[in-house]
């Protein structure tokens with residue numbers, strides 16, 4: 001055993017800004033830099049566990065008091081972590097408990113916010129516990145049932161560079177992708193670089209017929225490979241059904257074609273194309289209505305807002321009970337989150353759909369060595385903990401960017417604001433957009 005004591009002696013929080021390419025979605029465009037929060041939990045025995053989560057101020061405001069209250073507790077007390085987070089968020093009067101329905105990750109509630117924060121601590125505690133016990137995180141979750149986790153290529157409509165003219169990304173090696181040919185070229189790069197054999201296209205950017213044409217072009221270029229289209233709820237029920245009818249022969253699933261459970265249930269009733277979601281089922285409370293109405297056939301977990309790795313396994317168990325599949329979606333993230341996703345996905349039985357990851361889009365990381373996709377898969381490591389190590393210089397550099405006043409406005413991710421650099425009149429489009 002590496003250290004004798006599992007008691008938490010210190011918790012370090014490091015907000016960072018990570019370079020992100022100009023990827024388009026229905027709300028706007030990714031900012032040149034996106035905030036993430038790195039959590040380090042240090043035991044009295046000297047073991048350091050690392051975690052990662054969303055990094056906007058509202059997450060930081062909760063993470064700070066939680067970090068302070070964790071000192072003196074054991075890294076193995078994962079259930080206690082949730083009770084503690086409940087207390088802390090009750091105390092954190094500054095956190096706005098109001099509901100925001102406009103995001104790409106479903107309804108934003110104070111509860112989901114708290115769980116997203118806790119997930120970063122849970123992963124850090126599991127990493128520390130695994131290192132202390134000499135066990136990989138997947139073993140702490142009951143053990144892997146597969147040796148590698150499959151991911152899909154996450155295709156985006158994309159500009160060549162950020163409209164704000166931020167240096168560094170003109171030659172990001174990906175180029176622009178604004179039509180079917182561009183999307184196919186991007187998909188080819190994904191297959192050449194990483195060996196992916198399934199594709200997800202982020203839609204809701206162009207009128208649906210253009211996105212249908214892009215999926216058709218992919219189907220022609222990669223016959224028989226699984227394809228998904230995800231407009232983040234930008235379409236009406238009618239449009240969703242039209243797209244489903246047009247692409248029914250080539251789609252693995254449609255992801256959040258329409259916004260919210262009632263609309264998704266109407267779409268599901270009118271098509272045999274399976275529907276997946278990371279927007280209408282994002283909490284346990286949202287499951288009964290969605291499942292009772294057959295609104296979704298695949299739930300895509302984001303382990304951050306589901307509250308970590310153990311709760312993702314609980315979600316998988318509930319889905320299994322109701323004959324609903326489970327897989328994972330992602331947001332802009334670094335290698336700690338990819339490692340965490342890989343460990344939990346390795347333990348979930350019956351994972352029938354490749355998970356998606358933004359990781360290939362992140363040219364920067366804070367790890368000593370990047371995780372690798374081979375044949376579209378990440379190998380499940382047996383190294384103790386998550387099996388990844390922080391590079392302190394890289395972490396310091398991305399933190400210095402976060403501290404830099406010139407980048408202050410980017411501490412809150414706001415894709416609509418980023419879009420205004422190109423189109424000053426841009427506002428988040430009303431839903432349904434088409």
Ligand SMILES: O=C([O-])[C@@H](O)[C@@H](O)[C@H](O)[C@@H](O)C(=O)[O-]
Nearest residue numbers: 025104105278329330331332
């Ligand atoms: O990064 C994006 O633009 C995505 O749209 C992301 O924000 C979503 O949360 C996610 O990838 C999704 O599958 O909806």
Ligand SMILES: [Mg+2]
Nearest residue numbers: 230255278329
């Ligand atoms: Mg989605």
